[in-house]
Amino acid sequence: MKLFFTLCFFLFATTVLAQELAPDAQVKKITNEVIDIIKQDKDIQAGNRKKIDELVDAKVLPHFNFGRMTALAMGRNWPKANVEQQKVLTNEFRTLLVRTYSTALSTYKNQVIEFKPLRAAAGDADVTVKTQVKQPGTEPVSIDYGMEKTPAGWKVYDVVVGGVSLVTNYRETFNAEIRDGGVDGLIKSLASKNRSLETQASAKPK
Amino acid sequence: MNIMLRRFLGLSLLTALVGLGGCATTGGTPGDPLEGYNRAMFGFNEGVDKAIIKPVASGYKTVMPEFARTGVTNFFANLGDLWIGINNILQGKVGAGVSDFGRFAMNTTVGILGLFDVASNAGLEKHNEDFGQTLGRWGVGSGAYVVLPILGPSSVRDGISLLALDWRGDPLWYVGNIPTRNELVGVRAVDNRANLLDLSRLAEEAALDHYAYVRDAFLQRRRSLIYDGDPLPEPDPAKTSESGESKDTAALAESELPPAQIITQWGERVITAADEELTPAQEFSGAAAQPVAARPEAAGVSGAAYEPRIPSNYEALLAVSGEVHDGLARISLRPR
Numbered sequence: 382m383k384l385f386f387t388l389c390f391f392l393f394a395t396t397v398l399a400q401e402l403a404p405d406a407q408v409k410k411i412t413n414e415v416i417d418i419i420k421q422d423k424d425i426q427a428g429n430r431k432k433i434d435e436l437v438d439a440k441v442l443p444h445f446n447f448g449r450m451t452a453l454a455m456g457r458n459w460p461k462a463n464v465e466q467q468k469v470l471t472n473e474f475r476t477l478l479v480r481t482y483s484t485a486l487s488t489y490k491n492q493v494i495e496f497k498p499l500r501a502a503a504g505d506a507d508v509t510v511k512t513q514v515k516q517p518g519t520e521p522v523s524i525d526y527g528m529e530k531t532p533a534g535w536k537v538y539d540v541v542v543g544g545v546s547l548v549t550n551y552r553e554t555f556n557a558e559i560r561d562g563g564v565d566g567l568i569k570s571l572a573s574k575n576r577s578l579e580t581q582a583s584a585k586p587k
Numbered sequence: 588m589n590i591m592l593r594r595f596l597g598l599s600l601l602t603a604l605v606g607l608g609g610c611a612t613t614g615g616t617p618g619d620p621l622e623g624y625n626r627a628m629f630g631f632n633e634g635v636d637k638a639i640i641k642p643v644a645s646g647y648k649t650v651m652p653e654f655a656r657t658g659v660t661n662f663f664a665n666l667g668d669l670w671i672g673i674n675n676i677l678q679g680k681v682g683a684g685v686s687d688f689g690r691f692a693m694n695t696t697v698g699i700l701g702l703f704d705v706a707s708n709a710g711l712e713k714h715n716e717d718f719g720q721t722l723g724r725w726g727v728g729s730g731a732y733v734v735l736p737i738l739g740p741s742s743v744r745d746g747i748s749l750l751a752l753d754w755r756g757d758p759l760w761y762v763g764n765i766p767t768r769n770e771l772v773g774v775r776a777v778d779n780r781a782n783l784l785d786l787s788r789l790a791e792e793a794a795l796d797h798y799a800y801v802r803d804a805f806l807q808r809r810r811s812l813i814y815d816g817d818p819l820p821e822p823d824p825a826k827t828s829e830s831g832e833s834k835d836t837a838a839l840a841e842s843e844l845p846p847a848q849i850i851t852q853w854g855e856r857v858i859t860a861a862d863e864e865l866t867p868a869q870e871f872s873g874a875a876a877q878p879v880a881a882r883p884e885a886a887g888v889s890g891a892a893y894e895p896r897i898p899s900n901y902e903a904l905l906a907v908s909g910e911v912h913d914g915l916a917r918i919s920l921r922p923r
Binding site: 488519523543546549552553554556558578 | 616618660664707712713714715782785788789792793794795796799800802803804807808810811812816
């Protein structure tokens with residue numbers, strides 16, 4: 382009987398562990414999966430937007446926390462937006478970020494990605510996973526992921542490329558937009574930016 | 588021709604700094620007192636880029652096979668390693684500096700005049716250093732953000748370093764035959780631009796306000812480079828105080844989560860009230876206010892141990908670097 386319980390415990394423990402990957406292991410797994418797909422898919426290498434978007438949708442986006450990202454980009458202006466506005470903002474910002482991310486992915490050319498050991502204590506709920514993209518002739522470019530533990534597993538809330546946060550880089554712009562036209566002004570600017578990118582994309586199918 | 592160009596650039600920078608530095612801060616973005624001039628110059632640079640530089644770079648990228656372009660990039664990158672090494676040593680990172688000289692030796696010989704970056708494959712990574720970063724490492728503040736004519740985003744500190752010193756550490760300027768030298772400088776510029784085509788497209792796509800996006804990316808990038816990817820908490824008051832707040836509100840918005848912790852990597856070295864008052868210009872003039880001290884090792888962060896920013900023997904190192912520089916001048920390709 383005791384053995385049975387022990388077995389049960391181990392079984393339970395291993396299933397939990399399997400579900401809950403460590404943040405760095407999770408980044409590594411997803412990165413490798415995405416790169417493998419890009420390497421095999423000639424359409425994506427040629428810049429097929431639709432296929433890239435599908436890949437990002439399926440593999441990458443579930444691991445991003447766009448609410449937190451939008452709040453981070455808004456900074457002290459975030460509470461100025463009401464719940465409805467926050468929702469719209471998150472949606473528009475998500476569209477913009479996803480687009481940038483997809484474009485970045487489409488420029489991938491066989492660079493080697495190196496994963497750095499995670500520096501975090503056992504109980505940390507907020508960690509930075511560090512990776513490096515290596516290419517000959519230039520210094521390696523770091524890509525760091527700010528990740529937090531949520532009930533739904535580890536989620537990315539910041540992506541920092543070569544020291545530049547793709548999220549907080551918007552803060553001054555958002556500040557200025559809100560200073561000039563309020564939260565609604567910012568929503569309008571984001572929406573029109575997304576629309577113009579949309580029409581650009583359909584104008585020259587790439 | 589190039590001396591003329593450099594004088595023109597230097598003069599424009601000086602005019603920009605003297606003329607506009609005085610009547611700065613008329614509203615606008617805090618931390619960008621020269622915004623009016625900067626936006627105008629940014630627009631001018633964009634125009635020149637669109638009309639001349641970008642088309643040439645795109646053509647170059649289309650015409651040249653990839654391996655040839657990599658060779659060109661490697662060739663110029665190799666020449667840059669000497670100055671990078673000197674700056675690493677000036678910053679007290681002797682190991683990195685030695686590695687840079689090792690790279691130069693290896694790539695120049697085994698890598699056939701630098702066309703192949705064999706050193707990277709051998710584990711000697713390329714670094715990114717310049718004199719502006721060295722000054723930053725010594726505690727000199729960046730000063731206001733400045734967009735230089737043609738050369739693009741910079742700061743008072745980095746712009747002066749670039750125009751006064753960095754070109755002296757650039758072996759291309761020691762090529763005696765002026766037309767050849769100009770051609771080399773031109774090819775390098777085109778090659779650099781070609782390498783940035785994807786990135787510039789990305790920035791254009793991502794930005795709501797292209798000027799602000801490039802500016803803020805540049806400032807973040809420089810801050811990160813000075814500390815080799817491990818920057819101190821940002822000195823910008825708005826950003827530091829906000830990031831804490833926004834993290835909390837974000838956490839609240841998702842209610843089940845505890846408020847996110849804000850742990851700076853260097854424990855006590857959080858931004859003090861005094862730091863928050865500093866504008867970039869004040870930061871620049873009051874450079875000495877920034878302590879030279881290393882990050883407190885007491886913070887107990889493993890692997891974050893840092894050398895002091897100024898090596899104790901830096902005067903000797905300066906002298907050595909001067910000799911290296913003179914040596915470089917002597918062995919230059921100048922016809923005798």
